[in-house]
Amino acid sequence: MDTHSLNSSVRVKYAIVHITRSRVRIRIPKLKYDREYQCRLKKLVDSFNFVTGVRVNPAAQSLVVYYDQWALTFVSLQKKLAIAIQQAADINIDVSVSTSVQGMPSLPNGASKERFSLQKKATSRFNNTCSSFVHSKEKSTELHSVESVSSVASQPQVCKPLTMEEMTALKAANLKPPQKVAVKKSDLSIEANGFSTSLKLPTLDRQTSLSNTEKRFRIVFLQTRATARPIRSSRQEKIVDYKQMSQQLQTIQRAGGKILSISVIS
Structure with missing residues (x-):
């Protein structure tokens, strides 16, 4: 031509x-x-x-x-x-x-074709990474958010119905069947500052009748402080009620604290 x-x-x-x-x-x-x-x-x-x-x-x-x-x-x-x-x-x-x-x-392998192929692969990899990141982020937020921790801790789980022997024993002791179900032992996991922490809620007695608003929780966490000297970490704890639970967890995480355990004390 x-x-x-x-x-x-x-x-x-x-x-x-x-x-x-x-x-x-x-x-x-x-x-x-x-x-x-x-x-x-x-x-x-x-x-x-x-x-x-x-x-x-x-x-x-x-x-x-x-x-x-x-x-x-x-x-x-x-x-x-x-x-x-x-x-x-x-x-x-x-x-x-x-x-x-x-x-x-x-x-x-033409340079322009190779460049287009690399751009296509990079775009595909970027889209896959973004989609998987968004999916994992949504899943992580759903399972590990502070609200989910407090909500799981406050939601009662259905107990098995009492047997005839247990009903007879309750009547003999002049006790009523428990109307409010306590939280069973469960393992929760939250993510704070890149660290995965296992939280265990202790088993409450079946006859515990405290409502969610009456319960008090002990939060044990590790507070890290950056000073002129090497970074130091101190073990601290806070006792809060149900209403303050979510806010305190958020405050601890924002301050760089690492939550170690959450337990019900009353």
Whole structure:
């Protein structure tokens, strides 16, 4: 293909401003006002195997082409770009077909194709990472948030129905069956400052009749303080009621504390 095979009525003015062994900058006034020409020219130039990158700046009327310096000579480069600049003005051109350098074997893995493949893999990996991060974040928030810890600790679990022997023993002792069910022993896990902490709620007696609002909790945590000297950690504890539970846990975590245990004391 040469310039004589192109439509004689299609002529685009251009000038090579700067050229090095890896980059060439071309000034094309048509880039400033013809957006379709910008897209066609960029796709056409990027389809060459020797091109590693294309940057179009309509405001500066410039086209910057990055190419493989070992793929072709300056003369071949100028000829190919001249053909592409004129050919992009033809609206019937199919820019989806990749063009190779005449007289030279096409690269087995074209730089532009390889770059597109790497970008596609990176985009796919980024999307997968983001989706898995969001999913894990939602799951972690659902299982390990402070609200879930306090809500699980406060939600009663259904006990098994009493047997006839137990009912008889209660009647003999003049005791009523428990109306309020205590929290059974369960292992919870929360994440604070990147550390996983196992929290164990002690087993309460089946006849415990304290409501959630009447219970008091002991929070044992490790407070880390950064001073001029080496970082020191101190073991501290707080006794709070049910209403203060969630707020205190949030306060401890925001201050950099590591929660060790939570126990019911009354």
